[in-house]
Amino acid sequence: MNHYSLKWTIEKTDAGQIIKEFLNAQGISRRALTDIKFTGGSIKVNGQEQNVRYLLKEYDVVVIDFPPEEINEKMKGENIPLSICYEDRDIIVLEKPAYMSTIPSREHPTGSLANALVYYYEQTGNSSAIHIVTRLDRNTSGLVLIAKHRHAHHLLSMQQQRGKIRRYYEAFAENAFDVMKGCVDAPIGRKPSSIIEREVRKDGQKAVTHFEVIRTYHDFSHIRLDLETGRTHQIRVHMAYLGHPLLGDDLYGGNEKVIQRQALHCKELHFEHPIKGSKLSFTASLPLDMETIIKKENE
Structure with missing residues (x-):
């Protein structure tokens, strides 16, 4: 292209x-x-x-x-397999595994989803820049939406601003909840003592998270989450704020005994096709590490 x-x-x-x-x-x-x-x-x-x-x-x-897009020559392609759920000339929907960054960082300069996409584009003849519409934290798994050209990215960004792109997550949070469903409306900002960690603070940005308990196990709850806003670490911060940090989330006080990353998965993605206007919905099953925890609880 x-x-x-x-x-x-x-x-x-x-x-x-x-x-x-x-x-x-x-x-x-x-x-x-x-x-x-x-x-x-x-x-x-x-x-x-x-x-x-x-x-x-x-x-x-x-x-x-449209004119040719400027390619970031510093971004090197890497032959990393991609789990593609859907692709056409405008978009890609794929599953990102845990332990993969969405884009390179100082701590993880290689092995990112963006590096994998550069290689994939080189192999398939797409000369577009990398346009990641919905990002996930490095240790969060699940569905990610990619625009294959700048115009699609612009239209999908407009959908994001209007709340038209909906993502639903599933997670394992410590202990039993007092209620089966609820809403956390608490602003989130950067913690002064850290460049990474966030916290609920009065001068933070508005952040709203809806949660629903799917099932309560011995020492954790399987929950479904829906975000009205998209702040960095929003689910992780809000659940820790409630006293229910995610299993494996060492940054926010989660127990790492049964899983060594935050037990958080983007399971559903709903949006309108940026060019065709059709409604699209995708679902991604829980990854093996989270499924294994449930199976052991059910034994």
Whole structure:
């Protein structure tokens, strides 16, 4: 995919608009139009290049060619297998295992999901930059949404801002809950003594987490979680704040006896396709380390 393009045939309801108005209605951002004009893209009507002031007529065929994307040459591809649930020309939905960073960091400069995607793109001929829409902490497993080009990323980011991308998590939290479902509305900010750790604090950013107990076991509860906001470590901080740190979460006081990473998995992902508009839903089963804990409890 050297150039990403979009094509429309103008209907009667859109005739009489200038191209700029029509494209804005299709979700083409002002920045994208500027890039198309100045960095190698094109706007064509019936095969002829036109500017954004062109007045559209019924049955006009409009084709937008987006300019090539700038690739981060420092990001090296690595031959790491990807567990892809769904892929088309615009998006990828995949399962990220635990112990894999979403993007490289100083502590983990290689072996990330982004490194794996660079290699995958090299093998499949996609010259796009890496656009990760929904991130997960390194030791959290589950579903991740990837945009395969900048326009899809823009449209999916707009969905995120409107709360249209829904993610549901399952986790194992210490001890039994007093209620079977509830909501934590407590602001989260960085802990002054740490560059990594977060905490509930009055001057933090608004953070809202809904939880529901699926089942209570001997010394932990299997819970389902839904986030209204997406703060760093939000689930982990809120559960620790309630006195129910996640099993294995050493950063927030979780017991590491039965699992050596936070027992947290992004199980469901729901969103609208950025180009087609269709509703998409995906589910990922609990990973082996979490399933093993449940099996042992049921023996």
